[in-house]
Amino acid sequence: MAEITPFVPLFRQQFPQIHSIDDPIQLLDYTVDDRLPDILMQPQTIEEAARIVKFFHAQKLSVLPRGNGTHMSIGDLPAHINALLETTAFNHVLEHEAPDLTCRTEAGITLAQLQAQLKNKGQRLALDPPNAETATIGGILATNDSGPKRLRYGSARDQVIGLSVIQANGEISHSGGRVVKNVAGYDLNKLYIGSFGTLGIIVEANFKLYPLAPAERTLLFTFESIEDAMQATIGLTSSTLAPSAIELLTLQGPKDASPFFAFSLPETGYTLAVNFENSTIAMTRQINEALKIAQTHHAFLREDLEGQEQERFWQMISLQIQSALSCKINLPVTRIAGLIDQVETICKHQHLIANIVAHAGNGIAYVELGPYNAMSRIITAITTLRNFAQANKGNLVLERCSTQLKQHLSVWGEPRADFDMMKRLKHQFDPDGVFVRGRYLGGL
Amino acid sequence: MRLYFTFSDMHGIISILEMFIITSSEGKQGRKMSIIEEPFTTTTEPPYTRLSEKTKIQVIKALQEVSGKAYVLHTLYDLALYEYDASIERARPDIVVLPASTQEVAAIVKIATHYHIPVVPRGAGTGLSGGAIPIYGGIVVTFTRMNHILAIDYENLRATVEPGVVNIHLNQALNPHGYAYVPDPSSQRACTIGGNVGENAGGPHTLVYGVTTNHVLGLEIVTSEGEILEIGGEAYDTPGFDLTGLLVGSEGTLCIVTKIIVRIVPLAEDVKTMIAVFDTIEDASNTVSEIIASGIIPTAIEMMDQLILQAVEADSHAGYPLDAAAVLLMETEGMREAVNAQIEEIVAICKKNQARVVRIAADENERQLLWAGRKNAFGAVGRISPEFYVQDGVVPRTQLPYVLRCISEICRRYQLKVGNVFHAGDGNLHPLILFDAQVPGELERVRLAGHEILEICAAVGGTITGEHGVGLEKQAEMALIFTEVDLRIMKKVQTAWNPDQLFNPGKLFPLPGRCADVKQL
């Protein structure tokens, strides 16, 4: 057994009531990129968490917030982690002002738990990232995670109206508020969203909400060429129709999804899944017009999904791209076809396989590459794709990969010229480096 | 007396006196800040004094080298226009520059840094919170010449514009192609996209689609060191902090914006506009609450009360009833069938809440007329009162009936006339308090009433500004909704980006340091 880190007894003495784990064997489940934290702390209340941060600040030790750990692997290699602070005990919905379409919740609640409570009053949060059952609101916001329906509703930045955040010195601050429109002072909500715990620990969030959709349908089209699939996508986004999601799928890897369905996805070609949420009355014509647009781009209609089958389909989509190696590539929509071509060419040359799921209407592609242990070929492929993205006004983030690969490739890519302004913010918010450094862009 | 108190009118002085009154009333508890205990910042005021004539001449010469003689204004006559925006504040700049390019802006900032002179960016000056007022004088940079639409990319749904582009000009370019840029402040015929970014402007149609920040993806900026940077971009989710999100709504206090990448959308297939006429404000506001609660989200729900209706009718003859207590102007858009269904639901809710008449605009002409009436409402009020003061509080939509009652009670108590014309669907109130600055004591009552209204908004869980910004006008009221800690964090952002308060000094934050100065007056 490893030596007990010196601050642990002091911590225990000052916070006897706080549940914590410092047994290295148990902590193995909590490594971040093979780095073992000294201690895992599980405060029961937000105030407790704030006092802990204050303690660590005073002791000049580092803290890394953690929800249920679904996204801990995103990021470059962390510096030493003194403590992991788990937020999952703060899991209460504090207010659901249904008539105002807003809610206020503690951030350790999982997305699924929150949605279940909102559903009781016929409402929902318009965020649909994967892992809703385990991912916490705090984690989703800190990583700016999103899903297919961002096409219609936008991402976390468009749903959050207020946040409470534990600052590096243990003070709790609030940004935004509880109303849907607010320009008082700087919009710090935007700064915390996607900041990966480098500026503060998100402990409460206020959201604006939407009513549950009265009706929902999904059309599955297949295309022989990627150009047609993307032209159809652009045809849809520039039409007067309002699809909630347009997902492009090119699953060349295992077809393990098929057994869940009465239908199978095609062996070759490109699938577009187009989702509509609408009043029942407008649905029929939406669907018909979407069919027309798709047909002008040589689509075959594969399926028209509703009810449980539709639900299972989207569940399956959200389970894709969860393997050991995947990246997220953000581009202008018109560059997605070119990207897919690139991926295919690289795979051919480097003998790799790729699965791609893209929010086609947003220009966001998740590309999964395998076999993940083909290190040098993978490095070549990712470097090529990153260059392509950067040359096309976009970027590539390596969302899932081995610790070993992180020694060769930066997860975020090189920072741009605006990085100095980010550094200044980090320095102001966390001058003593309480929030673990190393993982975020440029090592922040 | 400090030099920057050379306001020639009473407004400025009273404004500062009143700030003193507000910031020092320590009867607030809980989250509210107590300035007495500990000022939220130790930063003292920027030591800006008015330029000496000698330095001014040097600066003018340097600026002329950059932008050309014709575009550097400095005579009293030329500067007069730039003393005002649409708020009740004013102060005269020393110099106004009209740059033609980002490089010129960067050069101007470097000159300002060199001579230690504040720089205030200015769009069209339609701001309602004093954002573009140079209270310490210095250089006003105005974007009249940087008014080009640089690119429109229909396939990717993006447009890139210079900050001086007038909001409606972008839509005039897009609409014939079947596209639109959503945020549509009522001032859109005059205000600039740069100013919209500065204030994070909203408008009648931002209820469903969101305000400026929801439509801006990238910026080109000039920092307080005069460096030119690209922020965000055409693609989503640029790695690193969401600086675009931080900078939108920063009121010219963090950077100067020189280019803006916005999202555009296809025009809807069908649009229907209607008015519902009510005999009591209560019924109208209950209708709004009920529409929102039902989950129907129209594209716009605007409310106008009797005072406003009468002013609007006298001005634009749009066909609004003169004897109604309140009218709701509502719009829905989307697929034809969905629009019709929504209209039916809305009509039913209006009827249930005793709407006297519900009228759907018969054609595009009538629709435009109704909107013109609404969008010119502030101007129309100019006909019935020498001056007015607009507030901009936001409340949860369930609280509208209560807060509207409070507003009318407060104004009655201060013996002031008030009209309400506002974005009801967002809960974003715009009480217009009428006054005449020539009547002794009236302006002071206006400010006190305004402050009480914002106190009510804060007390019911709302905010002090929904779209007009804090500027000079609501600095003290920031403490109604933010704690000392909250404000200190915001101050850190300013320290990071604009450490010497070169850009737009003296705005946005409560100014405890001012109390002493005022006492000497």
Ligand SMILES: Cc1cc2nc3c(=O)[nH]c(=O)nc-3n(C[C@H](O)[C@H](O)[C@H](O)COP(=O)(O)OP(=O)(O)OC[C@H]3O[C@@H](n4cnc5c(N)ncnc54)[C@H](O)[C@@H]3O)c2cc1C
């Ligand atoms: C009749 C009337 C109706 C209005 N209706 C609405 C409404 O419906 N919704 C709404 O939101 N507002 C409304 N407003 C307020 C005002 O029009 C908006 O705030 C608008 O966005 C201001 O734009 P502007 O170009 O006039 O900016 P200005 O008033 O010139 O400047 C506003 C702020 O932005 C800063 N700024 C300007 N340009 C830049 C730049 N390039 N870089 C950095 N900072 C910059 C300035 O320093 C200042 O702080 C209304 C005003 C009037 C008079």
